[in-house]
Amino acid sequence: GEDVEQSLFLSVREGDSSVINCTYTDSSSTYLYWYKQEPGAGLQLLTYIFSNMDMKQDQRLTVLLNKKDKHLSLRIADTQTGDSAIYFCAVGGYYSSASKIIFGSGTRLSIRP
């Protein structure tokens, strides 16, 4: 079935760039998302990219998509303490006769002073 994989943890120094990676299995995925979840809160949509795009930039966020390798990444420039959270990669499309979004297990980003 559809699967989305992420590394569990990432630690970066404040001010550096963070790069969170994700791989997925289903090439029919149409939309690819990045969500942020802070403690005790729901998921907040950060950005998304359509499968016909290679890159999308939105202020400090850059999303890169390599369709051939089914690899998605999120780069956060000038990482701040407020960026500490769990980041979920998610892919959306038409799977098993239904439109749905499949989430990865999340990458916990921690910031070192």
Place this chain on the structure above:
Amino acid sequence: EAGVVQSPRYKIIEKKQPVAFWCNPISGHNTLYWYRQNLGQGPELLIRYENEEAVDDSQLPKDRFSAERLKGVDSTLKIQPAELGDSAVYLCASSLDMGAKNHEQYFGPGTRLTVT
């Protein structure tokens, strides 16, 4: 504009007891989703509504879980009876619809259920 509202935020019950969660989506959003998020995992879809109709409930354990969205606005998710393995965060989300331009989902804060 108010976001997705869920209540209660926390619930502790003993196994075999019933429990219900309530969700009010963003005004005007036709599509409503219930997800379950286990500790250390991403959300998994339980059921999706288009207005009043449940269009995808393939992952809903129908022996003990039920959901309704009678007037196509707010929704209730029920578990009866609850089991220890049901301990999780139950998230509600909404979107305008599932069309190409309106697929963005907005999540509520969730209900953290602990079954003892």
